Amino acid sequence: MHRAGISKQIRLLLAALLLMPLLTGCWDRLEIDERAVVLGVSIDEVTSEEAAERESEVSHVKGSLPPPKQGMVKVGVQIALPGRIPLGPGEGGGSNDTMQTVWVITVVGHSMDDAFMNLQQQVSSELFFGHLRIIVVSEAIAKKGMENINDYFRRNPEVRRMAWLMVSKGKALGLMTAAPKLERIPTLYLMSTLDNSIKMGKFPKDYIGVYWSNSSKKGQEGFLPYVAIKDEQNVEIQGLAYFRGEHMVGVTKPFEVAGYLGLRGVNPAGYRAVIMLDENDPNSTVMTNVTHRRSVIKLRLKDGVPHFDIYIELEANLEEKMSEEFEINNPDIIARIERVQSDASVKFYQNIIKKTQSKGSDIFGFGEHVRAKKPKYWNQYVKTKEAWQEKYKEVTFNIDVIVKIRRIGMKAI
Amino acid sequence: MENTDSRQITLIQASAILISTIIGVGVLPLPLFAVRAADSAAPLVTIFAIGVAFLGIALLTWLGMRFPNQSIFQYGNDIIGKWLGTIGSIVVIVFFAVLTSLTAREFGEVVVTSVLKSTPVEVTVIVMLTLAAISARRSITTFAYFHTFYFPLLLVPCVLIAILSLGNAEVINLQPILLTSPNNAFMGTFTIAALFQGSFIMTVVIPAMRKPKKAMKASLFGILVSGGLYLIIVVASVSVFGAEEIKKLLWPTLELAKGASLPANVLERLDAAFLAVWVTAVFTTLLSSYFLTSVALKQVLHLKEHQVFTFILLPIVFFMAMLPQNVTHLYVIIEDIGRVGLYITMAYPGLLLLIAMLRKKRGERNA
Numbered sequence: 001m002h003r004a005g006i007s008k009q010i011r012l013l014l015a016a017l018l019l020m021p022l023l024t025g026c027w028d029r030l031e032i033d034e035r036a037v038v039l040g041v042s043i044d045e046v047t048s049e050e051a052a053e054r055e056s057e058v059s060h061v062k063g064s065l066p067p068p069k070q071g072m073v074k075v076g077v078q079i080a081l082p083g084r085i086p087l088g089p090g091e092g093g094g095s096n097d098t099m100q101t102v103w104v105i106t107v108v109g110h111s112m113d114d115a116f117m118n119l120q121q122q123v124s125s126e127l128f129f130g131h132l133r134i135i136v137v138s139e140a141i142a143k144k145g146m147e148n149i150n151d152y153f154r155r156n157p158e159v160r161r162m163a164w165l166m167v168s169k170g171k172a173l174g175l176m177t178a179a180p181k182l183e184r185i186p187t188l189y190l191m192s193t194l195d196n197s198i199k200m201g202k203f204p205k206d207y208i209g210v211y212w213s214n215s216s217k218k219g220q221e222g223f224l225p226y227v228a229i230k231d232e233q234n235v236e237i238q239g240l241a242y243f244r245g246e247h248m249v250g251v252t253k254p255f256e257v258a259g260y261l262g263l264r265g266v267n268p269a270g271y272r273a274v275i276m277l278d279e280n281d282p283n284s285t286v287m288t289n290v291t292h293r294r295s296v297i298k299l300r301l302k303d304g305v306p307h308f309d310i311y312i313e314l315e316a317n318l319e320e321k322m323s324e325e326f327e328i329n330n331p332d333i334i335a336r337i338e339r340v341q342s343d344a345s346v347k348f349y350q351n352i353i354k355k356t357q358s359k360g361s362d363i364f365g366f367g368e369h370v371r372a373k374k375p376k377y378w379n380q381y382v383k384t385k386e387a388w389q390e391k392y393k394e395v396t397f398n399i400d401v402i403v404k405i406r407r408i409g410m411k412a413i
Numbered sequence: 414m415e416n417t418d419s420r421q422i423t424l425i426q427a428s429a430i431l432i433s434t435i436i437g438v439g440v441l442p443l444p445l446f447a448v449r450a451a452d453s454a455a456p457l458v459t460i461f462a463i464g465v466a467f468l469g470i471a472l473l474t475w476l477g478m479r480f481p482n483q484s485i486f487q488y489g490n491d492i493i494g495k496w497l498g499t500i501g502s503i504v505v506i507v508f509f510a511v512l513t514s515l516t517a518r519e520f521g522e523v524v525v526t527s528v529l530k531s532t533p534v535e536v537t538v539i540v541m542l543t544l545a546a547i548s549a550r551r552s553i554t555t556f557a558y559f560h561t562f563y564f565p566l567l568l569v570p571c572v573l574i575a576i577l578s579l580g581n582a583e584v585i586n587l588q589p590i591l592l593t594s595p596n597n598a599f600m601g602t603f604t605i606a607a608l609f610q611g612s613f614i615m616t617v618v619i620p621a622m623r624k625p626k627k628a629m630k631a632s633l634f635g636i637l638v639s640g641g642l643y644l645i646i647v648v649a650s651v652s653v654f655g656a657e658e659i660k661k662l663l664w665p666t667l668e669l670a671k672g673a674s675l676p677a678n679v680l681e682r683l684d685a686a687f688l689a690v691w692v693t694a695v696f697t698t699l700l701s702s703y704f705l706t707s708v709a710l711k712q713v714l715h716l717k718e719h720q721v722f723t724f725i726l727l728p729i730v731f732f733m734a735m736l737p738q739n740v741t742h743l744y745v746i747i748e749d750i751g752r753v754g755l756y757i758t759m760a761y762p763g764l765l766l767l768i769a770m771l772r773k774k775r776g777e778r779n780a
Contacts, residue, residue: 012547015543015547027529027531027532027533027536028528028529028530028531028532154661154662157526157527160671160672160682161668161671161672162672162674162682205581209672210581212658212661213653213654213655213658216654216655216657216658216660216661217655217657217658218657365585368585368586368655369585371453371588371589372453372585372586372588372589373588373589375589375591375593376593378593379593379594
């Protein structure tokens, strides 16, 4: 009995030993310095001449495959150089040249994967997308359609849903090579630009995952940050690039982002508004800083067409005044400012809605309200995304804005 | 050594066995199944499925309480005769062997796709199956300890991920909560109910329970907790992604974990942590179906020990696991086998119960 017990243990031990080599995970061993960590990707159009000249024959032989209808793409990647990225503020120093911390390479390809494979052929280490934070698409590509780009990044298990996808004015590659002074790595600077604008109430949370969800929804369209590079290598958010299906159809003004945020009631709020108290006197302006937004969207059917009543409440503080022509020292003047601002806001919100209506791009998700709250109507008259894109043009709105100015700063008049 | 008293399993242990058996590979594609069935009414369909699943387990538990010393493979013979009973048992055995292999393969596919891309799928599958085979050699008491030990580890992280991801949730995605077009809802209900089939393990647990009378309570707890978790996962993923986006994701729950992050940037994506937990969940599921298959074989062949079968089964189960040609083929098979399985895990016990009542058969009351 006792001996049987021992032999049983030995047998178990042997079985365990057999398993050992399987458990070490050696197939996927990849040392951190053998990885090419891709931090950012830019996607640009490419002229057919340049494409023909630079095309590599990695995933197919030249001439065997006609270029896709949208044309070929030029992909730029920003690869982190291991060891070159200083970890703390004390380390490193020296010049802030981009080229020292990252390596920017461009390739051309028929599709995303084709381009990445051409790139892999030129880079010794395996490309790793687990730390990919920024994907920049040029405006031209966004207008042609994002199918391939969305498909590739959705399919790739390494890509995070918290990465940023953005549309650039002009060439996207510029954002990969830019060398902003505040961060040592350009993509991290881009990322913090957007993350901070969320915190300051200047931009909605619009990670790639949110964009994907929005553009999948039947009653909503996706939108992306629209960015441009400025003279000092800094980056400006110039508005929302809005889509209809997979195609970009327009851009809002930077200030109209506030319109989107107000209509959706996103907090914290952070936009300033200029208010002219007397229409004929440019010196009668004050500026207010909106601190809190609230919006209620009510849906009803009016003559068989969805009608939205939108109530928006804005809380604001007064921040500056142009001249000493009038004093801000009593509730009456505050009430006047509030009235002027709310009238201006109504027009402002109506404009931005009209703008998207004319393109059939419902970035606010009004269609989702119809789908969610009037399912019978939706199933009978709308049902598909395409139908809503058309229907959205006919939808009517009634907007009410209440502005409440709470504080006027440290000055008494 | 381990079998001094064969009736040691308590109410909590029995519920724990059920919970950790039910929570398994199915949690990953669950929201996809639910959304395909009913769009934004996915939570409702999940609730229906929980109801169906509870009905199945209730029939089995009722039978088990009627024959508190026997499992379905034994009282089946008493109720419908030796021949028919044996055929019934063999069908159940084959089904659970297939279920084991499909679970292992689905696990392998997820691992190969998302984590260990260059590890052959055969290796992940065989490691998992061997682990289950070794652990299934133990007695039912140890088997119960396995499950009781692991089940808090399964519940807490799943609930945590669901809660953390609720920050990005939008209520409008869950509306309309009622079915608007009931076409696929019926099939979908059964596809999801099929994810609860591991609960059949109850048939071998009841004869080992200290108080078989409490079996129904254990079943109820088991279904409520695991069903509740399923519901939370469906609600969380639908409210975060919206129904249409989920239709584009093969494993929405994994995607949900990818999007969730611990506050203050402690962990920026939880999919790695989630997968680690999920491996445990798959292990307990595999262990149960493997254990059930070998114990059933023992009882059908009237042997004393079930250990013999654990390693004999291994090559057969492994071979079956390798049969599906690709991941889409795998899911077609999983959905079909799952729904067919409901005849085996629900209709068969139901039929037995009916006949037992008509023929006034019941087992000995006293243990």
